[in-house]
Amino acid sequence: MKREFGINVFVGMASTLIELVRKCKAGDPEFTIDKILYAGQPMSAADRQWLKEACGTKRIVSIIGTTEANQLGYQCERLEGAFHHVVDDYNWVEVVDDEGAPVPDGQLGRILVTSLQKKNFPLTATPSAMRAACSRQPCSCGRKDRVIEYEGAGRHPRDRYDERESP
Numbered sequence: 001m002k003r004e005f006g007i008n009v010f011v012g013m014a015s016t017l018i019e020l021v022r023k024c025k026a027g028d029p030e031f032t033i034d035k036i037l038y039a040g041q042p043m044s045a046a047d048r049q050w051l052k053e054a055c056g057t058k059r060i061v062s063i064i065g066t067t068e069a070n071q072l073g074y075q076c077e078r079l080e081g082a083f084h085h086v087v088d089d090y091n092w093v094e095v096v097d098d099e100g101a102p103v104p105d106g107q108l109g110r111i112l113v114t115s116l117q118k119k120n121f122p123l124t125a126t127p128s129a130m131r132a133a134c135s136r137q138p139c140s141c142g143r144k145d146r147v148i149e150y151e152g153a154g155r156h157p158r159d160r161y162d163e164r165e166s167p
Contacts, residue, residue: 012038013041015041021036021055025054032055035057035058035061036059036060038061038062038063039062039063043060066130068113069091071087072091072113076139077141079141082151083149084147090117091116092116093148096109103133105136106135107133110127110128111131112127113126134146
């Protein structure tokens with residue numbers, strides 16, 4: 001399929017993509033894929049490493065979003081794991097405590113979204129179940145977009161377990 005259509009990127013949920021790539025690799029040991037764009041769930045560090053080593057994947061990036069507000073964040077070539085740039089020209093993303101007050105940079109809180117693009121049914125300070133910490137440290141890529149550490153998006157539960165068990 002890749003050769004026939006010239007496919008160089010897969011987009012989807014992490015678990016579905018890993019299963020798809022494993023099946024492609026089983027059917028063709030020479031199978032490679034240049035880029036993986038995933039959303040909806042975390043990808044384990046082990047899966048990321050396997051994609052790079054076994055499949056020659058050069059870019060593995062995550063996007064975060066909600067059904068109502070669409071894309072909230074993306075990873076540039078320098079960010080990985082839980083770190084994402086915020087798409088402030090589409091949505092205004094705030095990190096707040098349980099009472100709705102802003103939390104200091106670096107402190108974990110709930111994501112609050114205000115849509116800047118939806119005119120018919122705008123979202124105004126809409127709370128979500130998602131949690132993140134905002135960073136004011138600029139990304140080394142040079143982009144001016146804010147960076148957040150998104151809890152759960154970039155860290156697979158297995159990675160958290162491995163970290164706890166490490167000396």
